[in-house]
Amino acid sequence: MLQVSDVTVRYGKTIAIEDANLEARHGQIVGFIGADGAGKSSLMHAIAGVVRFTGSITYDTFTYRSPKEAEPIKDKIGLMPQGIGLVLYDELSVDEHLDFFSDIRGLRRDAEYHRYRQRLLEMAGLAEFGGRLAKNLSGGMQQKLSLICTLIHRPDLLILDEPTTGVDPLSRKELWEILDDNRRQRNSITLVSTAYMSEASKMDAIHLFDEGHIIARGSAAKLIDSVRPYTYEETTCEGCITFGGRTYSLQALEAKHAEPSLESLFFVNALQKGKIPPPITIAPRENPIDIPPVVMEAKGLTKRFGDFVADDHIDMQLRRGEILGLLGANGAGKTTFIKMLLGLYPIDEGELYLLGKRIRSYEDRIALKNKIGYMSQKFALYKDLTVLENLLYFANMHQLPLSKAKKRIDKLAEGLGFAQYLHSFPRELPLGINQRFSLAVAILHEPVVLFLDEPTSGVDTIARAQFWKLLHELKNRWNISILITTHYMSEAEFCDRVVVLKRGKKIVDDTPANLHATYPEAKSFEDIFIHFYKDAR
Amino acid sequence: MRAFWSVFGKEILLFLRSFGLVAVVLYAFTADIYIAGEGIQVKPRHVKVGYVDYSGGYLANKILSHLHAPEFEKPRAFTSVEALHKAIFDKEIIVGLVFGSDFERSSYRSHRAKVDALIDATAAAQSFVTLGYLQNIVLGMSDIIFPVDLRIHKLFNQNADSKIFMSFTEMLSITTLLAVILSAMVFVKEKEEGTWDIMLLMPTNAKTIILAKALSQVLIILGGILLALGFVVLGIFDAPMNGSFWAFMLLSLLYSLTSIGIGFFIAAASRTIMQVAQLTILIMMPLIFLSGAWTPIYAMHPVLQKFSLLSPLRYYIEGSESIFFRGASILDIWPSFVAVALLGFILFVVGYRKIGRLF
């Protein structure tokens, strides 16, 4: 039994989490959800006894009020902090990690230990990679290794901070299997924060965090029930939010009620707080151009790193005005593929056509650079330049005349809803705003094709919803073609077509509707994805 | 051209906005140079002298009275040679004088007298010079009509002012260090912060970007040199400026390009700023030591002398010193200019190729 009473964590003057109360029983998996900066991590750190807090925490019969007092029960706690492979040492191998984590916990190496260790390795699919260094593991493998390192001393209180962010669906599924198994075997308490609502819905209890407070709690079913009165089928109205085929409104509407999901919680909360996201508008192109029906075509594109084939003879077409989702596990070759298209990696084999022209040389690319927009998962911006300065810099690099650039920036800032932040520095802004303004950078020169590499990773639900609206708006107004990678399988539904890569090979190329038709038993796109990955194993 | 100025302006702005970096550069070009100039005194100062006087006479006292501030502390009397030895062992004094019991007598009788001087030579530098001082004092005491008058002129730096010298060489070393680090940083920072790919995707050719980045750092470095020169070297320490200011600036410009070439190498080889720091330490240490900044080249080990030919800083220091202290014109020291330009050209072009390969 874990009891958290009135816990407050402060960093200097800012309050990360205030007066949090929480109860969890043995055998339960408790989920934390909420936007970034809502206080999930801080509460986890307090419970794990790694940050100073006020209030008290009781585990079974033991009560602690500070990290120092928590020291005696750290044997029982397992903490996996946020960040891919954060607690791993680049230069140690998988086996060495397990040795290290066992030794610092002073575990006895008896037969039972070795059995348990072997089982963890097998569950994580790492049994055959014992000698591989952590830096050579893919993101998903790193997270699985971190998890089994956290489990090796059989903790009774397991605290996992976004263990699945940036991890592909298959690895995610495997991670959850390990967790589920551990819960059954050990009857432990597990606290997990997650950005994937599909995961949260499977937990025994969910706590919704917002601005340093826990604003709702209960089972997934109970929470979903609580927002049912505000969820309608898609319609238009004043003071509402519409996304994903549903409209949310605090006032009663004429429309029929629709079935809410956990995501609905965030939209209803935004309505209740009066934080309705601004509508998104894109002005038409200033310089209308003719776009060929096929914008990008790859024929047998191949990239090798030494013996390792990152991309193996991939054929792909990107048509005019199409959003193409590129999916795949960590290390399947998605980023490498995009980098080849962009010319950041040389192409080892195959042909690439952009806007109908065969790309052979550096000069070919230079000529085309004005037609391509790119946004990477890091939101590559200069942190010491204000939003406006960043935009002006990129406008200059694209040789836009100054007066024209200023007008265009104003229009984009207005349309994308970051006009009031033009003079702020990127680091002062929430991730969602940075993401939209990075997109503005990518489309400032009105490209005809847009490459987006995991643009939504780590961004909260509402900002993601806004972002997808924006992409569709761009597609409709500009007839732009978009190639996007993502780990959120729910987002695959918003694409016109999806391509799935596996170990450098293309295994699927179809529309989501067709795929759903082919696999009617799948409840979500995630199931379809996992099916493909399992199938070919 | 517009892209060039855009990158150039961005780099300058980014530099000005990074508070820590500006603070370090300002500190390096002012306070650090000042400290280096003030910190070390090569002329003997406050040398602690002890003596044992068995002669008990007037002559010994007269000699001792010549040992005064600021070169010497008031001499301390010891009762025995053993005590004097012990004081030297314990580094309480570095010079010990022993006036034997027949010192005064022999001086009057035979006009020949001897003082024993014990010198702690573990402090070799001070010992050399202290000896010279002592010799002069004693000679002045000797009651002779000395026929030869030595007229010693120290050229260029009349009072052998170590402040000017130390601050000057420190300025040149700092220039090297910062030019290398800053130019490597403008590239590696983009790698570390993930803006590298975006930079590559701009419809501007690599040449423009690399040159704009490099030249923006040259501007910062030249600004720093002016600051150090104006406030510290010429300002506080009042160094002479015997040659042409513009010749020095031209040499500095050539030299910054050389350093930036080295910066290119480091940038091409590093992925993180940490690696830049490590590589810079490893490369710069030998470069600065082999340059003659700390000790004249012909006084080095012969092998090191050969290696020093490769250090561009060597030619920069030689050239700059000639301009400042010796008032040399470009024609006088054209070999320095040619050497800096040549090494600079090679390093810059090869480094440019290396970094260019990443584009």
Place this chain on the structure above:
Amino acid sequence: MRAGVIRAYILKEFKDLARTKMLYLVYILPTMILLLFGYGIRLEVTHARTIVLDYDNSTLSLDLISALEHTKYFDAHVSTMSEQEALRLIKKGDADILVIIPASLQKRILKHQKAQIGVYIDGAYPMRALTMQSYVEGEILHLAQKLLAKRGFDGHLITINQRTLFNQAMRDENAIVPGLIGLIMLVAPALLAALLIVKEKELGTIFNFYASPIGKTEFLIAKLTPVFLLHSLNIFILFLWAVYLFAVPFRGSFTLYWLASELYLFVSLGIGLLVSIITRRQIVAVVLTVIITVIPGFLYSGILMPISSMQGASAIEAHLFPVMYYNHIVYDTFLVGEGLASHKTVLYLGILALYGAVPLVLGTLLLRKELR
């Protein structure tokens, strides 16, 4: 205190150091500094390039020239160029000293008239200029004395009978190399120790310490032991370089040198520890460590300036920095050999122990097992 836990951490550090190639740095850097400084810094001047313009051409002037030619201090060349040309050579940095012997030197001296010898010295390197000046003076005055003695001069004459202690040969190596050991053993271990903890903070692996039951003391022992062991080897390496490569005499007790060095290593570790506790980024830790160790390590080492002749603030600073105490013992073991017989050595050992203990204790108290 659990040995197994500490061993696991230490093992991990060693693997990490070896695989990130940091291990090379641990041994390359100290040796590089010692070789460069040891060979690079010369306080004595030899073979100063000297131009002699002899307008006299008498036996006296020839005596003088041959005296200059026969020391290792000067490379004297008699030349017939003009004064302007000779000065230009100095200007270009091609000559160091110009000696001008006037036309009637011998005649005037024989007639008991005063004669002037002009000497021009390149003053660009002040230390060197002062040294060259004292050589020229010494050489010429010595000659003059000899001349006077030959001619039965009978005024009062006092001569200095010079005896240098400890470094009889006045070798620069003897004066510099032991001091360098004090500088290196202060900088290098502190740098490594500072990095080992900050690195975990910056990368996030520090959570493994925060979230596990490892004690603070266990963690610190585990972190500092590898640095201690690795740099203990450097104590011997640097000793071997000093004695066999630079041929510095070693007159004292090796045990004393070794023990004092290990104590001093603790001082350095303590500094590194404190730096890593107050910093969060590796680059800041590196810069801070370098600033607080290199400057005092060099300025207050006694290499360039004896501590005893420092005054006021700088004398206080010198006594505050540990390098002075260690260097006293090192110079003693190399050049003097008085060892523990001197009370000062014993006192300084005690002070070093104190300097080693205080930062370590302070670091243990300041280290928090929690996020900040």
